[in-house]
Amino acid sequence: MLNCNSQNILRANLEKQMKLMANAADTLFILFGASGDLSWRLVVPALFNLYLEGHLPQRFQLLAVDRLDSSDSEIAGHLQKGAAGNSRRGVPTPDDWNAFAGMIRYIKVDVTDADGFNTLAKVLDAQDAQWGGKSDRVFYLATPPALFRPIAIGLGAANLAQDRAHVRLVVEKPLGNDLESFHEINDELCRIFEERQLFRIDHYLGKETVQNILAMRFANSIFEPIWNRSYVDHVAITASETLGVEKRGGYYEHAGALRDMVQNHLLQLLCLVAMEPPVAYDADDIRDKKVDVLHSLRPISRDTVDMFAARGQYAEGWIHGTNLPQYRDEPGVAPRSNTETYAALKLYVDNWRWQDVPFYLRTGKRMTADVTEISIRFRDVPHRAFPASVGLNAQPTRLVIQINPEQGIVLKFMAKEPGNPLRLSPVDMRFRYKDAFQAEAPAAYETLLRDIMIGDATLFMRSDQVEAAWKLLMPVLDVWAENPATDFPNYAAGSWGPESGDMLVARDSNSWLTPTLANK
Ligand code: BG6
Numbered sequence: 001m002l003n004c005n006s007q008n009i010l011r012a013n014l015e016k017q018m019k020l021m022a023n024a025a026d027t028l029f030i031l032f033g034a035s036g037d038l039s040w041r042l043v044v045p046a047l048f049n050l051y052l053e054g055h056l057p058q059r060f061q062l063l064a065v066d067r068l069d070s071s072d073s074e075i076a077g078h079l080q081k082g083a084a085g086n087s088r089r090g091v092p093t094p095d096d097w098n099a100f101a102g103m104i105r106y107i108k109v110d111v112t113d114a115d116g117f118n119t120l121a122k123v124l125d126a127q128d129a130q131w132g133g134k135s136d137r138v139f140y141l142a143t144p145p146a147l148f149r150p151i152a153i154g155l156g157a158a159n160l161a162q163d164r165a166h167v168r169l170v171v172e173k174p175l176g177n178d179l180e181s182f183h184e185i186n187d188e189l190c191r192i193f194e195e196r197q198l199f200r201i202d203h204y205l206g207k208e209t210v211q212n213i214l215a216m217r218f219a220n221s222i223f224e225p226i227w228n229r230s231y232v233d234h235v236a237i238t239a240s241e242t243l244g245v246e247k248r249g250g251y252y253e254h255a256g257a258l259r260d261m262v263q264n265h266l267l268q269l270l271c272l273v274a275m276e277p278p279v280a281y282d283a284d285d286i287r288d289k290k291v292d293v294l295h296s297l298r299p300i301s302r303d304t305v306d307m308f309a310a311r312g313q314y315a316e317g318w319i320h321g322t323n324l325p326q327y328r329d330e331p332g333v334a335p336r337s338n339t340e341t342y343a344a345l346k347l348y349v350d351n352w353r354w355q356d357v358p359f360y361l362r363t364g365k366r367m368t369a370d371v372t373e374i375s376i377r378f379r380d381v382p383h384r385a386f387p388a389s390v391g392l393n394a395q396p397t398r399l400v401i402q403i404n405p406e407q408g409i410v411l412k413f414m415a416k417e418p419g420n421p422l423r424l425s426p427v428d429m430r431f432r433y434k435d436a437f438q439a440e441a442p443a444a445y446e447t448l449l450r451d452i453m454i455g456d457a458t459l460f461m462r463s464d465q466v467e468a469a470w471k472l473l474m475p476v477l478d479v480w481a482e483n484p485a486t487d488f489p490n491y492a493a494g495s496w497g498p499e500s501g502d503m504l505v506a507r508d509s510n511s512w513l514t515p516t517l518a519n520k
Contacts, residue, residue, distance in 0.1 A: 024057035025166070026135040027453055028124055032111070032151055033143035034064030034075060038172065040082030042203075043142055046445035048083045048092065051100050053442075055450050059131055062104045063123065069108060076101040088443055111143075111151050117158035124160070134163070138452055140170040148175075149188050156192035170199045170452055173264050177254060178477060179470040186463055195463060199452050204265040205459040206444030206451075208433065209403045213272040213374075214286075216401070216409065224277065226378070228353045233396065234510055236360040236375045237269050239403075240367035242319050244493070245341070249332025257311075257343040258473060258480075261363040264461070267294065267469050269403075270359055273374060274349050283458040287465065294468035298348040305479040307507075310500035312342030313485070314366040317493030324366065324493045338484040341365040342491060344501040345476070346508075360505050362512065366493040371515035372403035391424035398513065407433040407441075 029047070031039055050056050064075045080101065084091040092100075107123055109116035128135050139155060141148055148171055155161045161169070169189065176182025189198060204210050217223050226232070239261055245252040252260065271290040278285040300308045316326045327333060327341050342364030349359065378397040391414060400410040409431045417423040433441065442450075451459055490498040496512070505511055 024136075024454055026059035026131050026133065027057045027138060028061050028063060028127060028135050029138045029140065029453075030063045030065055030120070030124070031140050031142060032065045032109075032147070033141065034106070035066045035068060035070065035078060036142055038142040039064075040079065041086045042443075042445045043140065043449070044079045045083045045087040046443055046449050048097075048100050049087055049089055049443065049446050050450060051103075052089065052096060055446075057136075057453060059135070060103055061127060063120075064104055064106045065109050065120070066106075067108065067110045070106050072104060072106045073101075075106045076104045079104065088440070111147055111154055114154065114157060117154040117160065121158045121160055134166055136453070136455075137163075137167045138170060139168065140452075142172065145172075145174055145176075145185070148185055152189050152192050161192045161197075164194050164197060167193075168197050168199055168452060168455065169193050170201060172201050174255060174259060175200060175466055176470065177259065179467070179474050182466060182470050186466070190463065196457065198460075198463070199457060200461040200463075200466060201448060202264045202268055202461050203444045203448065204268055204403075205461075206446075206448040207403060208441040208447075209401070209407045210269065210272065211447075211459070213269075213401060214278075214281075218277050229355055229357050231378055232354075232357050233377045233379045234358045234360065234508070235270075235273055236377065236505070236510075236512055237266055237273075237362070237373075238375075238512065238515055239266060239363040239372040240369060240496070240515070241363075241365050242367065242370050242494075244314070244324065244327065244366045245330050245333070247331060249330050252341075253333055253337060253339050256339045257341055257363050257365070258309075258477060262343055262345060262361060263469050263473055264466075266361045266363060267472075268461070269374060270347070270349075270361065271465075273376070273401075274354055274359070276353070281458070283456060283460075286458055287462045291462065291464050291468060292351075293349060294465060294472065296349045296351045296354075297468075297472050298350050299472065300345075300347075300475050302475045302479050305476050308346045308504075309476045309480075310342075310344040310498065310504045311340035311480060311485060312364065312491045312498035312501060313337070313339065313488040314341050314364075314491055314493045315489035317366070317495065319366065319368075319494040326489050326493070327366075328489065338480075338488065340480065340485070342367075342497045342501060344497070344504050346504055347472075358505075358508055358510070360510070360512070362497065362501055364491075364497050364501075368494055368496050369515060370405060373406075373515055374401040374403070375399075375513045376401075377510075377513070386422075386424060390422045393425065395426040400513070 031043060033039055047062065080092065080097050107120060109120055124137060141151055143151065152169065161167055176185055217227065271293045274293045275289040276292065278289050314327050317324060328335050328337050344360065344362035347359045347361065348356065376399040380396055394414060395412065398412040400412065402408050402410065411429040412426055414424045415427040417425050448459060502512065
């Protein structure tokens with residue numbers, strides 16, 4: 001039933017999207033920060049794949065904007081290497097790439113200079129004149145966040161933002177470093193653009209397995225009746241990585257795990273698990289239901305931070321036979337850094353459905369395995385009819401939503417072993433994306449870019465969601481900043497994080513489920 005329903009939803013969704021793409025308006029995609037890492041690694045490879053699959057509008061131009069001296073062919077050559085190394089389709093054939101590169105044009109703009117925006121406006125108008133009509137304009141800011149405000153102001157001043165129906169602005173996280181700086185940036189964006197023009201990316205929402213949470217919950221009738229405090233004991237969300245901070249020390253030192261992963265990705269996953277059913281698959285309805293969850297989260301007061309949050313920083317250790325340095329020895333990191341590379345939270349959603357059900361969230365760098373999954377742990381049976389001897393290894397029923405790298409859903413429950421005497425054992429019932437669907441899933445950025453071009457904001461963060469997430473985390477961020485950790489580094493690279501993270505759940509007599517992958 002699960003396979004069939006999910007398949008129908010996905011097919012219907014795909015058909016809808018293809019129809020919309022076929023009718024998509026002529027599009028000018030203006031990529032600020034075109035020679036930067038984000039454009040190279042994610043945005044352009046995704047655009048190229050959309051092109052290959054016929055998902056770009058019929059008339060499309062990629063205007064690569066940066067402040068360096070360059071040319072159409074030079075930037076196209078640079079971006080080609082990015083596509084070769086980062087596209088899920090591997091190295092492009094020369095014919096495919098050349099056809100795509102024909103749509104790339106380089107424009108030098110210094111975003112601190114108003115003239116640059118006026119030049120840009122002329123180029124865009126000239127293209128509209130050539131196409132003979134008003135095109136859609138997507139301004140994508142693949143730049144450091146410090147440039148979001150100046151670029152938005154420059155666009156506004158050059159009259160490039162005011163056409164509400166045709167202009168969209170795309171920004172990446174982080175949107176601010178705390179509640180105050182979020183307001184500074186966001187208020188400026190909202191002064192210049194209307195909310196419906198703003199697309200705030202959280203790439204987790206573009207992942208197929210994340211979108212499937214709604215399909216699983218609301219396209220099947222069997223889950224909703226048990227999706228509440230009467231049946232669910234607790235929910236645990238893990239996003240662990242074996243990677244360290246790589247070359248991102250400069251950014252990460254000011255971010256840390258709570259801002260980098262929890263403020264956005266993990267809270268979005270929590271919302272999808274906890275939200276009420278939407279009336280329709282509609283951007284505002286879904287986002288209303290999600291923001292209701294964020295508003296229902298029990299605030300963490302400053303004096304209870306230690307009860308509800310745990311932090312860690314990795315020490316040296318071994319992963320896959322390689323000895324890895326501690327965080328404090330990574331490039332760009334201060335030798336006595338207080339930045340957390342691991343964060344765990346215990347949250348409560350104070351509403352009728354979830355009152356007193358703990359939601360545990362944890363994320364960390366340099367952990368045992370690369371795993372993102374959500375584990376719904378159901379309550380124990382109210383009465384044990386079987387004698388203890390038949391099920392010594394009795395385990396509670398769990399539903400595990402696997403986001404990455406396994407993609408699927410596992411129901412873990414007790415079953416009778418074959419033969420006599422009677423014995424019970426835990427077993428797994430699995431749905432695997434790759435077995436059920438033959439088609440290769442698009443990368444998260446492909447889905448998100450396509451949605452931006454057709455103006456569908458369902459998978460993007462609305463202003464009130466980002467604000468609510470910052471509000472929730474501010475007491476933790478403040479207390480952690482004011483009280484540097486005395487035990488850092490406190491977990492070995494290659495482990496499941498610090499003891500304090502385990503204690504957070506152990507205090508409720510719970511434990512983190514060892515992710516399914518790591519069991520193998
Ligand atoms: C990004 C974070 O948003 O998400 C990175 O900035 C993190 O630090 C990444 O590694 C994880 O994303 P994914 O898709 O690899 O799980």
